[in-house]
Every structure is written in structure tokens, then in C-alpha cells.
Amino acid sequence: MGAVWHPECFCCNACKRPITDYEFSMQGNQPYHKSCYKELYHPRCDVCKQFIPTNSFGLIEYRAHPFWLQKYCPSHEHDGTPRCCSCERMEPREAQYISLDDGRKLCLECLDSAIMDTNECHPLHLDILEFYEGLNMKVKQQIPLLLVERQALNVAMEGEKNGIHHHLPETRGLCLSEEQTVSTILRRPIFGFGNRVVEMMTEPYKLIRRCEVTAILVLYGLPRLLTGSILAHEMMHAWLRLNGYSTLRPEVEEGICQVLAHMWLDSEIFSGSGSHIASSSSSSSSSTSSKKGTRSQFERKLGDFFKHQIESDTSAAYGDGFRVGNEAVLRYGLRQTLDHIKLTGSFPY
Ligand SMILES: [Zn+2]
Ligand SMILES: [Zn+2]
Ligand SMILES: [Zn+2]
Ligand SMILES: [Zn+2]
Known part of the structure; x- marks a missing residue:
């Protein structure tokens, strides 16, 4: 860190409470509790809402849809998580896609139109x-x-x-x-x-x-x-x-x-x-x-x-x-x- 801190000033930049642990995280020259740092910077999965797990090399590895940028744990590609047959987004755990009777799933936003x-x-x-x-x-x-x-x-x-x-x-x-x-x-x-x-x-x-x-x-x-x-x-x-x-x-x-x-x-x-001007031509x-x-x-x-x-x-x-x-x-x-x-x-x- 290259700086000297008084223990009473050594506070987490997120929750502002003092840091007493031996282990902590630094970001932009500011200290954080490890848990606060994770909450702030560790990516969460858009499907299961959990922190995206690290792989066997200790790296955070996730998939992201190229257009929607929805990011998710790689495991959801094989665990039966449905995708919308129209927009391709994966079904988040808290949402419920509708099931068409031919096996396709449709998200509620696509269902709308x-x-x-x-x-x-x-x-x-x-x-x-x-x-x-x-x-x-x-x-x-x-x-x-x-x-x-x-x-x-x-x-x-x-x-x-x-x-x-x-x-x-x-x-x-x-x-x-x-x-x-x-x-x-x-x-x-x-x-x-x-x-x-x-x-x-x-x-x-x-x-x-x-x-x-x-x-x-x-x-x-x-x-x-x-x-x-x-x-x-x-x-x-x-x-x-x-x-x-x-x-x-x-x-x-x-x-x-x-x-x-x-x-x-x-x-x-x-x-x-331009919906408000689009109807000008009869x-x-x-x-x-x-x-x-x-x-x-x-x-x-x-x-x-x-x-x-x-x-x-x-x-x-x-x-x-x-x-x-x-x-x-x-x-x-x-x-x-x-x-x-x-x-x-x-x-x-
Ligand atoms: Zn904290
Ligand atoms: Zn996940
Ligand atoms: Zn054709
Ligand atoms: Zn959809």
C-alpha cells in the first residue's frame, strides 16, 4: 500500500466501517472488506443471481450473449435452463417463460407482441x-x-x-x-x-x-x-x-x-x-x-x-x-x- 494508516481511519470504502481483518482488498487506492469488495465488483449471474463461480484456474469465467450481453454461469448451458425461442435470452430463475405446446419457450417481453x-x-x-x-x-x-x-x-x-x-x-x-x-x-x-x-x-x-x-x-x-x-x-x-x-x-x-x-x-x-410524427402521411x-x-x-x-x-x-x-x-x-x-x-x-x- 505504501501508506501509513491509523487503525481508526482504516475504513472500508463501501460500508465505511473499520477494517480489522488481516485480509482486505484494494481498488483505486481504497481499501475494502473482502466481502464488500466482492459484492461490488464480482460479477453476478443474470440467470441464478449468484456470484459467478471461479473455474479450476481460479478465474471468473462466464458466458455472455453477444447482443443482449446477458451474462451467466457456463453451467446453465447444460443444466436445462430454457432460452426464449425468439430473443435467445436465458430464463432468469425468478421469471417464468411461457411454454408453447410444441416445446418452445417464450419470454414475457416477446410474448407481448x-x-x-x-x-x-x-x-x-x-x-x-x-x-x-x-x-x-x-x-x-x-x-x-x-x-x-x-x-x-x-x-x-x-x-x-x-x-x-x-x-x-x-x-x-x-x-x-x-x-x-x-x-x-x-x-x-x-x-x-x-x-x-x-x-x-x-x-x-x-x-x-x-x-x-x-x-x-x-x-x-x-x-x-x-x-x-x-x-x-x-x-x-x-x-x-x-x-x-x-x-x-x-x-x-x-x-x-x-x-x-x-x-x-x-x-x-x-x-x-418517431411515433409522434410517423402518422403524418395519410x-x-x-x-x-x-x-x-x-x-x-x-x-x-x-x-x-x-x-x-x-x-x-x-x-x-x-x-x-x-x-x-x-x-x-x-x-x-x-x-x-x-x-x-x-x-x-x-x-x-
Ligand atoms: Zn465493508
Ligand atoms: Zn448462474
Ligand atoms: Zn428461405
Ligand atoms: Zn424473448
Whole structure:
């Protein structure tokens, strides 16, 4: 310490009480009780709220989510602590996530703007159609949009003859071109004891092939912004098929679909950022705002997270495809990029 202290002045900088122990901690030339120091500076786990334990080398080791920065003991990765299927945050011990009946867990903040059944999705469907129209890419055909459970999505995936690219860790939307019967969610589930689904109403829906695309399926129970970005992605698959684009390489097809999903998120975040001035234009006032009118702080952050997920995706098709595609669209514009894809099957460089 290099200084001389009178015992009566040798007080802890946190609790101000005298330090009589032989062992104490120093920080910024100030002494602390060991326990006070730990309370102040030792990181606590956001999941179990305990001090993060030291590993076998005596170092404090923790994991942190790259976007939310939620930090937690490494053990929670294997001890069955659930993650929200939408925002990926781990369930803190004092919170209770809701359980969707297909095994997914959803945090309460994501639940807040979640779209739970096919009817609830209707205004969002119109928003996406309007978004495509605004890009001069009107989808003229009527394509049914169905909200489904995970199992129904997997069954439909198997019913498709043409290859479907799997998006890890989970496929959350599909653009179908076969005639199949799909189990769709008729009415939002009712949650009971322990935040579990106690009642759920589904209905078989027979798809009829009137054009290249028979339906778009999206997983239910996801926040509006995520549902919308999945829908914008699948709508782009539909648009490509309906506009005579031949089978594209996965990184080109998934890449350009992710570009559209990302563009839609951008437009939503932008239109929701100045909520008090956003409604000044009459043409878009009916559909730009979220379910509850103005967007919450959390929903905006969630929008940023979904963009971040698209941007940092490590897969070749979705991630690299998006980055190359986005670069091309920034440089040449969407129209020219699409024309180039139609002609050559690849992105312009
Ligand atoms: Zn103290
Ligand atoms: Zn912990
Ligand atoms: Zn969440
Ligand atoms: Zn896709």
C-alpha cells in the first residue's frame, strides 16, 4: 500500500466501517472488506443471481450473449435452463417463460407482441403486401398465409418435392408449392397453470394449387417483427417463383430473401422510431404502427436484434448469401440486382 494508516481511519470504502481483518482488498487506492469488495465488483449471474463461480484456474469465467450481453454461469448451458425461442435470452430463475405446446419457450417481453393465430396475422400480411407493392414488386396472386405449430411446419416440409433449405437451428417459415393439407391455428392458445398451453384450436386447411405457390406457412407465437421478417422472406421466395426465376443456388435465393427480410425490419424500425410524427402521411397511417399503436422500447431493441441475427448468421446460404446480396443491393439497387440474378443466376459484383 505504501501508506501509513491509523487503525481508526482504516475504513472500508463501501460500508465505511473499520477494517480489522488481516485480509482486505484494494481498488483505486481504497481499501475494502473482502466481502464488500466482492459484492461490488464480482460479477453476478443474470440467470441464478449468484456470484459467478471461479473455474479450476481460479478465474471468473462466464458466458455472455453477444447482443443482449446477458451474462451467466457456463453451467446453465447444460443444466436445462430454457432460452426464449425468439430473443435467445436465458430464463432468469425468478421469471417464468411461457411454454408453447410444441416445446418452445417464450419470454414475457416477446410474448407481448407475439402473433398467435392465423387471424391475428392478417393485418401483418397486409403490411407485407403493401411493402412489396411499395417496392414495385406487387404480388398479384392470392397466397394463403397460415400460422402453424412446429410439427405442422415439419410435416409440410416433408410434403414438398423440391428441395427446401434448412435454416438452423430451426426453420420458421415455408413457401409451399405442392397441394397439401396443413393444420393451421384457428384461435390463439389459452395459457393456464405454470404458463402452459391448456387449450389450442387447430383446423385442417386444404391447399389448392392455382399458381406456383400454394401457401406460406409461418411458425406461430413469435413477436410481430420476427413474424413479419419471416413473412417478408417467404414472400420473396413466392415472388421469385411467380416471376419466372428458375431454381437459384441456395446462397443467391436465401440471400436475396434475407435482404428483403432485413429491409422490412429497417422500414419498420424507421417508421416506428418517431411515433409522434410517423402518422403524418395519410397513405401509410393505417398499417405502419405495431399492434399496440406505438412501439415499446423493447420492441425496437428486438427489431435491432433480429437485424443483428440476419447480419451475423454464419451459414453459407443465409449468412454469406445475405452479406453478398446486401452489398449488391446497396451498390446497384434492388431492381438491377434482381434483373442480374434473373439473367445470370448470381449476384452482381
Ligand atoms: Zn465493508
Ligand atoms: Zn448462474
Ligand atoms: Zn424473448
Ligand atoms: Zn428461405
